[in-house]
Amino acid sequence: MKPKRVVLGVAGGIAAFKSATIASRLAQAGHSISVVLSENATRFVGAATFTALCGNPPVIDGFDSRYPLGPHIELANGCDLCIIAPATARILASCALGLADDLLSTLYLNLDCPVLFAPAMSTPMWNAPAVQRNVAQLVSDGHHIVGPAEGWLSCRRTGVGRMAEPDVILSACQEWLN
Numbered sequence: 001m002k003p004k005r006v007v008l009g010v011a012g013g014i015a016a017f018k019s020a021t022i023a024s025r026l027a028q029a030g031h032s033i034s035v036v037l038s039e040n041a042t043r044f045v046g047a048a049t050f051t052a053l054c055g056n057p058p059v060i061d062g063f064d065s066r067y068p069l070g071p072h073i074e075l076a077n078g079c080d081l082c083i084i085a086p087a088t089a090r091i092l093a094s095c096a097l098g099l100a101d102d103l104l105s106t107l108y109l110n111l112d113c114p115v116l117f118a119p120a121m122s123t124p125m126w127n128a129p130a131v132q133r134n135v136a137q138l139v140s141d142g143h144h145i146v147g148p149a150e151g152w153l154s155c156r157r158t159g160v161g162r163m164a165e166p167d168v169i170l171s172a173c174q175e176w177l178n
Ligand SMILES: Cc1cc2nc3c(=O)[nH]c(=O)nc-3n(C[C@H](O)[C@H](O)[C@H](O)COP(=O)(O)O)c2cc1C
Pocket: 010, 011, 012, 013, 014, 015, 038, 039, 040, 041, 087, 088, 089, 090, 091, 102, 120, 121, 122, 125
């Protein structure tokens, strides 16, 4: 199996801690991973976790000077697969509308590879017509949605909105990773 270049976008939802498992599994399988954390994701998970798991620091700043052309360009070049997990209501909206209002949504517009979103949010947010419209737009744009699952939510309720488990997300990626 040829190692792939994977961008793992992590947005600011409570499920962000599970994305460390996704990063770890991809690293163990020998893939090269670039993690992009939204500013709000850093409130839930630390850069040090992804640095250690992936062997390189995550990118948070769209003006990161390690990327003279901009990380939104350099990380998109040669990318084989992009996984956005958790995908917050905010990043789904930004991508569906092509807003390019932060690093991840700007990078998204530069991608020429499969993009898989793993939405995670409360049940009312997931059921909101605006969120459903944005998800339908992303599917119609040719992207892939995994989950959300039903189960325990951090708002102390049970319902639909829980991020799909890391193994489910990775299984959904197998055809592109192999
Ligand atoms: C404790 C806490 C948990 C949150 N969990 C979620 C979530 O699971 N899904 C979601 O869409 N937003 C969630 N939010 C709201 C987002 O953090 C907020 O919409 C933020 O603007 C998302 O930014 P980002 O998409 O740039 O990371 C949560 C906020 C807090 C304070």
